Amino acid sequence: MGLLVVENLSKSFGGLRAVSGLSFEVEEGEILGLIGPNGAGKTTVFNCLTGFLPSDDGSIVFRERSIKGLKPHEICALGIARTFQIVRPFLNLTVLDNLMIGAMLREKSMTLARKKAEEVLELVGLTKVGNQRAAGLPLPMRKRLELGRALCTGPSLLLLDEVMGGLNPKEVEEIVGLLKEVNGKGVAILLIEHVMKGVMALSHRVVVMNYGQKIAEGSPQEVVRDPNVVQAYLGREFADAGS
Amino acid sequence: MRKTSLLFAIAMAILMVLPAFLDKYLLGIFFMIFFYAYLGQAWNVLTGYTGHISLGHSLYVGMGAYVSTFLAMKYGLSPWIGMWAGGIIAAITGLVIGFLGFRFGLRGVYFVILTIAFAEITRLVVCHVPALGGFAGIFLDFKPSFWNLQFRSNESYYYVGLGFMVASALVVRALEKSRIGKFMIAVREDETAAEALGVNAFKYSMIAIALSAFMSALAGTLYANYIFYISPNTVMGMGLSIELILRPIVGGMGTVLGPIVGSFLLTPLSEISRAYFARGGLEGLHLILYGVLAILVVLFMREGILVYLERFWRRFVRE
Numbered sequence: 001m002g003l004l005v006v007e008n009l010s011k012s013f014g015g016l017r018a019v020s021g022l023s024f025e026v027e028e029g030e031i032l033g034l035i036g037p038n039g040a041g042k043t044t045v046f047n048c049l050t051g052f053l054p055s056d057d058g059s060i061v062f063r064e065r066s067i068k069g070l071k072p073h074e075i076c077a078l079g080i081a082r083t084f085q086i087v088r089p090f091l092n093l094t095v096l097d098n099l100m101i102g103a104m105l106r107e108k109s110m111t112l113a114r115k116k117a118e119e120v121l122e123l124v125g126l127t128k129v130g131n132q133r134a135a136g137l138p139l140p141m142r143k144r145l146e147l148g149r150a151l152c153t154g155p156s157l158l159l160l161d162e163v164m165g166g167l168n169p170k171e172v173e174e175i176v177g178l179l180k181e182v183n184g185k186g187v188a189i190l191l192i193e194h195v196m197k198g199v200m201a202l203s204h205r206v207v208v209m210n211y212g213q214k215i216a217e218g219s220p221q222e223v224v225r226d227p228n229v230v231q232a233y234l235g236r237e238f239a240d241a242g243s
Numbered sequence: 244m245r246k247t248s249l250l251f252a253i254a255m256a257i258l259m260v261l262p263a264f265l266d267k268y269l270l271g272i273f274f275m276i277f278f279y280a281y282l283g284q285a286w287n288v289l290t291g292y293t294g295h296i297s298l299g300h301s302l303y304v305g306m307g308a309y310v311s312t313f314l315a316m317k318y319g320l321s322p323w324i325g326m327w328a329g330g331i332i333a334a335i336t337g338l339v340i341g342f343l344g345f346r347f348g349l350r351g352v353y354f355v356i357l358t359i360a361f362a363e364i365t366r367l368v369v370c371h372v373p374a375l376g377g378f379a380g381i382f383l384d385f386k387p388s389f390w391n392l393q394f395r396s397n398e399s400y401y402y403v404g405l406g407f408m409v410a411s412a413l414v415v416r417a418l419e420k421s422r423i424g425k426f427m428i429a430v431r432e433d434e435t436a437a438e439a440l441g442v443n444a445f446k447y448s449m450i451a452i453a454l455s456a457f458m459s460a461l462a463g464t465l466y467a468n469y470i471f472y473i474s475p476n477t478v479m480g481m482g483l484s485i486e487l488i489l490r491p492i493v494g495g496m497g498t499v500l501g502p503i504v505g506s507f508l509l510t511p512l513s514e515i516s517r518a519y520f521a522r523g524g525l526e527g528l529h530l531i532l533y534g535v536l537a538i539l540v541v542l543f544m545r546e547g548i549l550v551y552l553e554r555f556w557r558r559f560v561r562e
Contacts (some may be wrong), residue, residue: 073438075437084436088436093429105442155490
């Protein structure tokens, strides 16, 4: 059985079915890419998985335990950490203190929490700005901070919502390297991403969503050749031309 | 860090010997400085550190004042014990308000309205309870002794007030450094992000409101035994709720020194200008002066005066 098993997940906003009947699994230690056009329902899936939105239907099982209906902080404590697409640093705290908030979840002692935060600070390459207020950081560093803070909570599954958005190619490469390192330590990753270079480089498997449903699943190479996927992303003419 | 401790020691030494040089009137002003610094610190826990804006804190002050006074007059219970009863009742009330606000997602102005509503309803209820003196309030019996928290000299009040202020500062200082305090600050900064990092925002908001209400209630007991008169409008009114938040706002919210600095600036200004203008037949003018100052700080010194003092201090020390 997979680390995270989602079955028949549905969520509507009024008349709009943002997610309908979605099923997928994340295996232990796997990187699963979740892609799809804007408005496909990817972030809604994240919000349902992490307890920020109640799901209407379906089941969410993490480590053979249902996490449906749990509060966000309870889900985090079980080992699922997430980042936000629009980053949410604690602006008035220093970068190190931001990380410490995450680290304090598992480290009851402040000294140990600080040590953990300093390790992650090094890992995400923010040591130089550790004592600066987060408000002063540019976007690429804020993305790293967002990632670092989630890592500090010691997750076994990391949900990343567009951590590469708005970064230049060099910065994307650095994040890819960083995520490979994190994954190498046994952390499974569920990755929402529009930067295809990043998705292709990292994902072991990819799930493609459109209009709240899964339209394809497979290895990165398979899905980008799938006519349904090409059509969803680029339009019918391109799909026809490709086949 | 050592410099801060030294500065603290010097300030304490000055405040300890100062009464020798002050007359009764000035001692009274200093008592009010300490009183409002303490009360501002109590409010600071909920609003400055945890980010939930309360405009109904006079509710807790009034509860402290009424509970301890009632117990003292009816059963002869020492206010030193009565204040704990008042504090616990206020903390429970705070938890009820907190539960309604935090559990049902009332944020920003909606939470503010909830706090005002509870304070105003309670004030009106007390106005109609004869056992609590109704509108007219209660005049306290004067039985001076330490055990009764009543004193003949303002010098004693000075030291009790100082003790309250310093104790509250030490408590909040310890809170700020603790795990609980850090989580409160995370909730203030971004509740959603804090939740995503495993912080139980509801729990830490509840701790904050209970502690804040408890501390505020103790101030009510102190106030009652200084003025010797309590009424719903003075200890539970909107006026006090506004008065007690001005000092931490002007000094700097979410800092230990903010309420203290704010009180040292505003309280003398308020007391002295009131007396001065009243002598010239201009009663009420001090409130205008006061309002203008508050507006200026809000417009030009968003983070409070403390930030500027710190900057000045750093430059001064370096040179």
